[in-house]
Amino acid sequence: MPGKYTLTYFPVRGRGEATRMLLADQKQEWTEDVVTGEIWQKGDLKKSCVFGQVPRFQDGDFVLVQSNAILRHLARNHGLYGQDAREATLLDMVNDGVEDLRVKYARLIYQNYDAGKAEYIEALPAQLRPFENLLAQNDGGKGFIVGKKISFVDYNLLDILQLHLVLAPNCLDSFPLLAAYVQRLNARPHLKTYLESEGRKQRPINNNGKQ
Numbered sequence: 001m002p003g004k005y006t007l008t009y010f011p012v013r014g015r016g017e018a019t020r021m022l023l024a025d026q027k028q029e030w031t032e033d034v035v036t037g038e039i040w041q042k043g044d045l046k047k048s049c050v051f052g053q054v055p056r057f058q059d060g061d062f063v064l065v066q067s068n069a070i071l072r073h074l075a076r077n078h079g080l081y082g083q084d085a086r087e088a089t090l091l092d093m094v095n096d097g098v099e100d101l102r103v104k105y106a107r108l109i110y111q112n113y114d115a116g117k118a119e120y121i122e123a124l125p126a127q128l129r130p131f132e133n134l135l136a137q138n139d140g141g142k143g144f145i146v147g148k149k150i151s152f153v154d155y156n157l158l159d160i161l162q163l164h165l166v167l168a169p170n171c172l173d174s175f176p177l178l179a180a181y182v183q184r185l186n187a188r189p190h191l192k193t194y195l196e197s198e199g200r201k202q203r204p205i206n207n208n209g210k211q
């Protein structure tokens with residue numbers, strides 16, 4: 001039985017948003033423990049986090065960090081980790097692909113935005129193509145990224161695609177399956193309610209104002 005959920009994170013989408021979307025879509029309540037710059041500068045919270053970074057997540061008295069471990073924990077709690085070991089392994093594989101893209105995106109946003117944006121967008125089709133191919137291989141792309149049920153990776157992939165649609169609004173024009181996938185997931189009733197909520201609309205994407 002999961003305990004009460006709390007997400008401790010900066011007031012941005014960042015590495016917290018896939019978790020928020022998973023929780024909202026799975027009809028879970030959670031507390032936002034907002035980390036302001038002032039709180040972070042004090043240093044106590046940083047010291048209390050295993051790797052000195054947030055997001056931190058509490059499931060009752062179980063405290064964890066690392067955004068992908070948080071997603072996997074919630075996947076185990078809510079049946080979002082595939083229907084068997086083979087699907088779970090495929091989900092791990094795709095999630096690692098999402099993580100690779102997230103690291104590249106974060107490097108652009110935080111280290112090279114002005115000088116690197118055009119080149120990044122030019123190279124984006126090659127980064128997105130594998131996900132279009134994976135979707136095509138799973139029931140012709142009509143459902144989820146792996147298997148017949150939504151998984152933690154769908155929320156993570158949806159988040160990274162939403163981020164890229166802000167960065168490069170036409171980036172899915174050549175990827176019809178991914179474009180339809182984003183529309184389909186965005187339209188899931190509980191997720192839609194969350195995406196249209198003021199809290200979500202007001203939350204910046206990244207911590208430095210770039211997007």
Ligand SMILES: N[C@@H](CCC(=O)N[C@@H](CS)C(=O)NCC(=O)O)C(=O)O
Pocket residue numbers: 014015046052053054055065066067068
């Ligand atoms: N691998 C970690 C990375 C966490 C991370 O980069 N956290 C950043 C915010 S997104 C952070 O805490 N930055 C403040 C710092 O490092 O002092 C994860 O996936 O959770």
